[in-house]
Amino acid sequence: MTFSFLSHLYCPKCMEKYQASLPQHLCHCGSPLLVHYDIDALKELWAPEDLKGRSPDLWRYHEILPLQDPTYITSLGEGMTPLLPLPTVQSDMDIGKLYMKDEGIIPTGSFKARGAAVGVSKAKELGIKELAMPTNGNAGAAWSLYAARASMDSTIVMPVDAPKITRNECALSGAHLFLVDGLISDAGKIVGKSVENSGLYDVSTLREPYRIEGKKTMGLEIAEQLGWRVPDVILYPTGGGVGLIGIYKALKELQQIGWIASDKMPKLVAVQSEGCAPIVDAWEQGKKESEFWAHSETIAFGINVPKALGDFLVLEALYETEGCATTVSDQDLLEEQKVLAQKEGAFICPEGAAAFSAARKLRKQDWIKSEDEVVVLNTGAGIKYPDTVQMEVPVLNPGDNL
Ligand SMILES: *Cc1c(COP(=O)(O)O)cnc(C)c1O
Ligand SMILES: [Zn+2]
Numbered sequence: 001m002t003f004s005f006l007s008h009l010y011c012p013k014c015m016e017k018y019q020a021s022l023p024q025h026l027c028h029c030g031s032p033l034l035v036h037y038d039i040d041a042l043k044e045l046w047a048p049e050d051l052k053g054r055s056p057d058l059w060r061y062h063e064i065l066p067l068q069d070p071t072y073i074t075s076l077g078e079g080m081t082p083l084l085p086l087p088t089v090q091s092d093m094d095i096g097k098l099y100m101k102d103e104g105i106i107p108t109g110s111f112k113a114r115g116a117a118v119g120v121s122k123a124k125e126l127g128i129k130e131l132a133m134p135t136n137g138n139a140g141a142a143w144s145l146y147a148a149r150a151s152m153d154s155t156i157v158m159p160v161d162a163p164k165i166t167r168n169e170c171a172l173s174g175a176h177l178f179l180v181d182g183l184i185s186d187a188g189k190i191v192g193k194s195v196e197n198s199g200l201y202d203v204s205t206l207r208e209p210y211r212i213e214g215k216k217t218m219g220l221e222i223a224e225q226l227g228w229r230v231p232d233v234i235l236y237p238t239g240g241g242v243g244l245i246g247i248y249k250a251l252k253e254l255q256q257i258g259w260i261a262s263d264k265m266p267k268l269v270a271v272q273s274e275g276c277a278p279i280v281d282a283w284e285q286g287k288k289e290s291e292f293w294a295h296s297e298t299i300a301f302g303i304n305v306p307k308a309l310g311d312f313l314v315l316e317a318l319y320e321t322e323g324c325a326t327t328v329s330d331q332d333l334l335e336e337q338k339v340l341a342q343k344e345g346a347f348i349c350p351e352g353a354a355a356f357s358a359a360r361k362l363r364k365q366d367w368i369k370s371e372d373e374v375v376v377l378n379t380g381a382g383i384k385y386p387d388t389v390q391m392e393v394p395v396l397n398p399g400d401n402l
Contacts, residue, residue, distance in 0.1 A: 006020055009035055013027065025207050035213055068125065076145070079106070079117075093360050094370055095363055095372060101218060103377065110379055114218065116139070117214055118211070119208060120152065124152065131147060132157075134187030135162070135166075136239070136304060136305070140169075148175075159181075204309075205308070211242060218243060219247035228254075233368055233373075236355060236377045237272075239303040239305035243379070244314050267324070270318060271358040274328065278293040280326060288316075291307070332361075333356075346382075349382050349384060351379050
């Protein structure tokens with residue numbers, strides 16, 4: 001049986017095709033490349049029953065992932081995270097059914113592990129020895145640790161302000177780690193220059209085609225966990241937008257191979273922070289691409305991306321699913337983080353909290369209906385961000401009474 005039904009790469013902008021047997025980056029037109037599978041063969045040869053008995057990680061979907069030789073699987077057990085019902089917050093928000101897809105318990109502490117697992121495995125299969133990337137923290141942590149697992153070298157550049165724990169994860173993995181006194185876009189320029197001169201394999205967001213394939217497994221899992229159907233709404237904290245593009249791609253592929261109904265897509269919602277909302281701006285103006293967001297700032301570091309390479313793909317997914325894009329303030333997301341901890345015992349990351357806060361807001365505006373089934377992505381572990389929580393706690397002396 002074929003391990004992967006990978007067929008080729010293609011450009012979603014100009015439709016040019018590329019061979020997947022060679023390392024590829026952007027299309028000559030500047031667009032990211034996407035992976036195409038042999039849909040007819042998948043339809044004929046692959047069925048949901050085939051998943052029975054497979055390990056509960058993302059490799060259970062290997063037929064629709066790009067790795068062709070299982071020898072190169074680089075895994076830390078990532079995937080099949082819980083789709084957790086949230087009965088208390090659900091009634092607090094007056095939403096029919098509310099689930100959290102909880103990526104907080106995945107290796108390296110964020111869903112970036114999915115992209116890294118598939119991206120590093122495929123890089124290994126392609127014979128890559130050393131990769132390089134700019135990051136806001138979590139991606140660098142995931143890619144450097146997975147690179148270590150694959151015995152590959154990595155060079156990582158991140159803003160000095162990125163969460164310290166992610167810096168430590170990179171450093172401990174043995175990565176060549178550099179900090180830049182600026183934003184991820186500045187880190188990107190530095191990596192871009194060094195890639196040109198050194199031949200390092202560039203794994204910047206969407207500059208290699210396989211990270212998306214790892215992240216799309218969130219969409220595959222949501223459909224499987226709901227019994228091969230989709231919810232009404234999925235909210236996603238959007239930075240580079242890879243996860244949202246991936247979920248949309250996954251659900252379209254599942255429709256094409258006939259595993260889910262072809263007449264229903266969830267409305268996809270891109271959630272951004274008020275301090276960095278280029279996708280929301282573009283969506284509100286009905287535009288196909290976003291503008292660079294100057295002086296971006298938010299406590300939700302993972303979604304501080306002033307201009308995403310795949311913005312047009314995110315916007316297309318929003319338009320095609322009749323979804324929307326919306327912002328929340330840092331204050332509101334911190335408030336929501338508290339709500340999730342107090343009402344559900346879930347210590348979610350600020351990015352995930354932004355998505356929950358957006359669900360509350362959209363319900364109030366009646367964009368989300370009271371009978372809707374809603375899935376919110378919590379993209380990482382709250383414990384990775386110890387400094388976002390500020391609490392006054394009384395200190396007792398030994399022998400004091402409460
Ligand atoms: C990277 C990141 C995001 C944004 O993901 P994209 O797919 O790039 O939009 C959201 N949350 C966390 C915790 C992240 O690390
Ligand atoms: Zn192109």
